[in-house]
Amino acid sequence: MIAIIDSGGANIASIRFALERCGQIAHLTANRTEIEAAEKVILPGVGAAATAMDTLHRHGLVDCIRGLRQPVLGICLGMQLLFERSEEGDTAMLGVLKGNCHHFVAAPGRSLPHMGWNRIRNIDHVNGNPLLVGVPDGAHVYFVHSYFAKLSSYTIASCDYGISFTAIAGNGNFMGCQFHPERSGPVGEQILRNFLAL
Amino acid sequence: MLTKRIIACLDVRDGRVVKGVQFRNHRDIGDILELAERYADEGVDELVFYDITASSEGRVVEKSWITQVAKRINIPFCVAGGIRNIEDARIILNNGADKISINSPALENPGFISELAAVFGTQCIVVGIDSREEMGDDNHSVYRVYQYTGDATKTIASRRETLNWAREAEKRGAGEIVLNCMNNDGVKSGYDLVQLALVKKVVGIPVIASGGAGDYSHFADLFTATAIDGGLAASVFHSGKIQIPDLKQYLASKQIEVRL
Numbered sequence: 232m233i234a235i236i237d238s239g240g241a242n243i244a245s246i247r248f249a250l251e252r253c254g255q256i257a258h259l260t261a262n263r264t265e266i267e268a269a270e271k272v273i274l275p276g277v278g279a280a281a282t283a284m285d286t287l288h289r290h291g292l293v294d295c296i297r298g299l300r301q302p303v304l305g306i307c308l309g310m311q312l313l314f315e316r317s318e319e320g321d322t323a324m325l326g327v328l329k330g331n332c333h334h335f336v337a338a339p340g341r342s343l344p345h346m347g348w349n350r351i352r353n354i355d356h357v358n359g360n361p362l363l364v365g366v367p368d369g370a371h372v373y374f375v376h377s378y379f380a381k382l383s384s385y386t387i388a389s390c391d392y393g394i395s396f397t398a399i400a401g402n403g404n405f406m407g408c409q410f411h412p413e414r415s416g417p418v419g420e421q422i423l424r425n426f427l428a429l
Numbered sequence: 430m431l432t433k434r435i436i437a438c439l440d441v442r443d444g445r446v447v448k449g450v451q452f453r454n455h456r457d458i459g460d461i462l463e464l465a466e467r468y469a470d471e472g473v474d475e476l477v478f479y480d481i482t483a484s485s486e487g488r489v490v491e492k493s494w495i496t497q498v499a500k501r502i503n504i505p506f507c508v509a510g511g512i513r514n515i516e517d518a519r520i521i522l523n524n525g526a527d528k529i530s531i532n533s534p535a536l537e538n539p540g541f542i543s544e545l546a547a548v549f550g551t552q553c554i555v556v557g558i559d560s561r562e563e564m565g566d567d568n569h570s571v572y573r574v575y576q577y578t579g580d581a582t583k584t585i586a587s588r589r590e591t592l593n594w595a596r597e598a599e600k601r602g603a604g605e606i607v608l609n610c611m612n613n614d615g616v617k618s619g620y621d622l623v624q625l626a627l628v629k630k631v632v633g634i635p636v637i638a639s640g641g642a643g644d645y646s647h648f649a650d651l652f653t654a655t656a657i658d659g660g661l662a663a664s665v666f667h668s669g670k671i672q673i674p675d676l677k678q679y680l681a682s683k684q685i686e687v688r689l
Contacts, residue, residue: 244525248500278550340656342635344552344604347658348432348474348688371432371688373505375527375552375604392431414505414527416469 233257233427234269236296238276238309239286246275246306249413253424261290271301271427274407276308280332280378281320283308297327302429303405310400310407311378319378327405328385332378341393344377351388351398351410360387362399362406362425372398372408372415372422379409430686433652434474434659435676436637437666439464440481441510444494447481448615448664458667461494462501468666469502471673474688476502477530477607477661480510481580492524499525507555513541515548522549530555530607533576536587536594539601546602551634554605556598560591561611562624572624575611591624592631599632606632607661609639617643617665619650626655637661645671645679652685 235246235257243259250257250273257273258265266272274296276283287293296303305313312324317332324332337343348371353363379396382389390398390409399422400407406426412419439446439461446459458464465476478498495508508521509530518529529549535542535556545554559578563586565571572591577583587594595606608628610621620641629636635658638651642662651660665671680687 244496244523245499245527248525249503251500252503277552278548337633342658343633344635345431346552346605346635347434349430374431375505377552411505411527414503416472416503420503 232265232269233271233273234266235259235273235275236266236287236292236309237261237290238274238283238312239278243275245411246273246413249420249423250427253420253427255427261286261292263291263295266292266295267299269301271429272296272299272303274303274305274309274312276306276312278308279319280308280311280317280322280324283312284322284324287312287325293325296325300404302426304426305405305407306413307376307409307411310409311376311380313400313405313407314380317378328380328400328402328407330380330383330385332380334378335393338393344375345379345392346375348373348415349390349392349410351390353388354386360399360401361429362387362401362422364425365421366418366425370418372410372412372418374398374410376409432474432686432688433657433680434637435648435673435687436475436477436659436661437468437473437673438477438479438639438661438663440479440663441494442481446667448667458664462497464667465498465502465506468673469504472677472688473504473666473673474659475504476506478506478508478510479530480508492520495521495524495526509555509557515544518545518549522553528553528555528605530557532557532559532578535598536574536576536589539597542598542601542603546604551602551604554603555607556603556605557607557609558591558594558598559609559611560624561586562621572627578609578611592627595628595632595636599634603634605635605637605658607637607639610641613641614639615664616641619643619647620657620660622650622654625651625657629656635659642671645676648676648680649683649685652680653683
């Protein structure tokens with residue numbers, strides 16, 4: 232069973248439908264036992280970091296998520312929640328990945344939010360990462376965000392928007408996509424299939 | 430580099446896709462799901478569904494097709510039309526839409542933009558602006574916002590000027606603006622580059638151009654003459670006069686960053 236954690240966001244249906252297109256039935260839940268028993272866990276999120284963390288605290292899921300051993304994929308804000316803190320409302324987050332999330336600096340000709348299709352660069356060409364099997368270097372995926380995680384040892388793929396930032400992060404069983412794989416055409420679908428195949 | 434977005438707009442009336450000229454005399458051009466799938470397959474970057482009758486008739490967009498669209502396509506889509514309260518917005522987003530777009534209800538109650546942004550986040554709140562260039566009292570042209578444009582018999586000029594309204598929408602939490610230049614809508618003579626550039630300069634959020642696309646070159650003009658983030662069109666895509674894959678190739682040949 233695939234568990235989608237109910238973090239209170241509104242875009243959860245599109246993730247569920249994308250998993251269905253990959254042939255997997257996913258279950259939306261805030262139940263600790265169900266999440267712990269799932270083969271794989273997806274942590275979605277739209278909106279503000281503080282609101283999402285409040286929801287996770289209210290459902291008693293913060294320690295539950297930190298303790299998960301199966302593959303976990305954070306999507307968009309869900310990826311940021313894996314890090315320690317966000318500048319967005321100076322919010323303490325899950326901290327399963329070291330580092331903080333920062334606000335993009337506005338500049339002329341660079342709209343915020345960073346919204347639309349941008350290229351991701353595969354950082355680990357030599358060994359490759361299982362999430363990027365069949366994904367061409369420089370493929371376009373769909374982003375919507377104003378905060379980002381800097382490049383770090385967790386960066387699997389990067390993206391450029393005034394600054395290079397982490398598009399896909401991973402450390403052990405915890406992984407995250409800053410973009411929306413469920414809305415990123417065939418490329419996003421390939422990344423979801425790669426996650427489901429882990 | 431962030432690509433320029435090509436967005437197909439499907440004006441929906443009574444569950445069918447329609448298109449009129451300058452917001453009047455709508456004619457039926459096809460089935461919602463068939464067109465949505467066709468565009469996603471052809472590589473359009475985003476879809477917008479406008480229920481053009483919902484706002485002027487005082488009812489929320491009919492929703493059963495939203496889930497069907499969300500199940501079938503894997504690109505982002507926005508739903509617009511008569512969204513008047515948080516609950517309307519929640520149902521549409523929960524059914525699988527990525528963004529909601531509000532227009533007339535935001536003019537009636539600008540605080541509604543802030544409410545939506547607080548609950549759902551700015552990233553999924555689009556404010557649509559229907560704008561017309563008019564001669565002002567002092568014989569200078571002004572850009573004025575129009576309301577209830579889905580129904581020609583109910584369309585009225587609001588008291589707001591477009592540039593001020595764009596600024597206010599951003600300040601209240603809009604994540605994107607779709608600027609429909611009514612003088613150009615359906616005329617196919619190109620986007621209103623002057624107006625679009627002016628609006629883009631006064632806000633920091635993405636601005637999408639709407640109204641006037643008639644040929645491939647109009648998109649190249651838009652992306653070279655302005656910093657506009659995306660070009661929206663309807664009839665030239667529906668009729669097949671502009672093919673999405675050909676348009677993307679054409680723009681790439683002009684060194685404009687697009688998703689191929």
